[in-house]
Amino acid sequence: MPVKNRFAELLPEITAWRRDFHEHPELQFDVHRTAARVAELCRGFGCDEVVEGVGRTGVVAVIKGKTDSKGRVVGLRADMDALPIIEQTGLPYSSKTPGKMHACGHDGHTAMLLGAARYLAETRNFDGTVVCIFQPAEEGGGGGREMVADGMMERWNVQEVYGMHNMPGIPVGHFAIRPGSLMAAADQFEITVTGKGGHAAKPHECIDSTVVAAHIVVALQTIASRNVDPMKQVVVSVCTVETDSPAHNVIPQTVKMRGTVRTLDPKVQDFVETRLGQIVEGTALALGARAEVAYTRGYPVTVNAPENTAYAVEVARAVSGQVDPDTPPLMGAEDFSFMLNARPGAYIFLGNGDTASVHHPAYNFDDNAIPFGASWYAGMAEARMPAA
Numbered sequence: 001m002p003v004k005n006r007f008a009e010l011l012p013e014i015t016a017w018r019r020d021f022h023e024h025p026e027l028q029f030d031v032h033r034t035a036a037r038v039a040e041l042c043r044g045f046g047c048d049e050v051v052e053g054v055g056r057t058g059v060v061a062v063i064k065g066k067t068d069s070k071g072r073v074v075g076l077r078a079d080m081d082a083l084p085i086i087e088q089t090g091l092p093y094s095s096k097t098p099g100k101m102h103a104c105g106h107d108g109h110t111a112m113l114l115g116a117a118r119y120l121a122e123t124r125n126f127d128g129t130v131v132c133i134f135q136p137a138e139e140g141g142g143g144g145r146e147m148v149a150d151g152m153m154e155r156w157n158v159q160e161v162y163g164m165h166n167m168p169g170i171p172v173g174h175f176a177i178r179p180g181s182l183m184a185a186a187d188q189f190e191i192t193v194t195g196k197g198g199h200a201a202k203p204h205e206c207i208d209s210t211v212v213a214a215h216i217v218v219a220l221q222t223i224a225s226r227n228v229d230p231m232k233q234v235v236v237s238v239c240t241v242e243t244d245s246p247a248h249n250v251i252p253q254t255v256k257m258r259g260t261v262r263t264l265d266p267k268v269q270d271f272v273e274t275r276l277g278q279i280v281e282g283t284a285l286a287l288g289a290r291a292e293v294a295y296t297r298g299y300p301v302t303v304n305a306p307e308n309t310a311y312a313v314e315v316a317r318a319v320s321g322q323v324d325p326d327t328p329p330l331m332g333a334e335d336f337s338f339m340l341n342a343r344p345g346a347y348i349f350l351g352n353g354d355t356a357s358v359h360h361p362a363y364n365f366d367d368n369a370i371p372f373g374a375s376w377y378a379g380m381a382e383a384r385m386p387a388a
Ligand SMILES: [Zn+2]
Pocket: 104, 139, 358, 359
């Protein structure tokens, strides 16, 4: 694939961008230096339009093809933010800000999409428009959600959108993807049980919120074991239990519990939210107490549209020949899901080799993956909008 040869030539330059981002990690929406550098580079490549401040600190760079006979627009997305981790790689280009680190490889994603933007602006060998999307706050802040809410899809008429994440444990240059649900929805809940506190020697004069909470914890296990189809994945974990009394001889008035729900199917997610409420309130009622649930939806399920997944597989095959088209889903969550809910598209994993896992202080993005990732981004644009 000719794209790949060009990226081999551009590798030292793209690597230098990547290592500069690695030295200067920024968190959440606070990616001002990174976003400014991305915008500056994109302007230097001759992109037709570069807009900063989309979804607070996101950057959009537009590249028009040689022709535009059908009004086609393809979005390519990378994330720019780092993590609050103390880096332990010992690399010469380690983080210069203690406590902040590019430990998820978003420095690599941004550099690869910049490489693709440079190539696409130089060749323009496609019939339509490429919209390069650089988003802030993937790590929990919902930067993708903010960019969609800011009207990005409508403003640039984005019709389909593609994203990528590096993956330790998969060889460099190998791709992995699956149609349908690839990553989980991650929701949080807080349960408050209110009974009637009192002397622990007089339980009959109290309503013991601790006993009610214990019944609720056990009853919640029936969501996974008795309610949801065993062929569908679901996790319901109660992770904290706190009473309002530290004493050994007091029946507490209230108990608070917090936990997480992970699902891969939006219908299962809706069901679990409803069922969790029924079990909590019903169990409390049966035991004479009251209970409330505050349920907060986090990132939705990352769902790859089957047709777009097939295109992504084709391009990955052309780039490297090594693609797993049916990789198992992960129970982690991904903010690109908001973009995939707004437009059809696909999210693909690119091997990072035998490295520490993402979010580990010894993790590092492998620069040898750059030609593969940049080729895939550029290849998606060219394949979806072939030159007239
Ligand atoms: Zn991450």
